[in-house]
Amino acid sequence: xxxxxxxxxxxxxxxxxxxxxxxxxxxxxxxxxxxxxxxxxxx
Numbered sequence: 001x002x003x004x005x006x007x008x009x010x011x012x013x014x015x016x017x018x019x020x021x022x023x024x025x026x027x028x029x030x031x032x033x034x035x036x037x038x039x040x041x042x043x
Contacts, residue, residue, distance in 0.1 A: 032039040 028038060
């Protein structure tokens with residue numbers, strides 16, 4: 001595997017991880033808080 005291939009894979013995996021983080025932030029921002037815990041349904 002070339003260095004170029006490795007960089008491409010690394011960038012692809014980074015983009016995927018960032019997408020997961022963005023999805024998690026969105027999910028949490030749309031969730032309700034009950035004390036210091038998130039609930040599955042908005043309050």
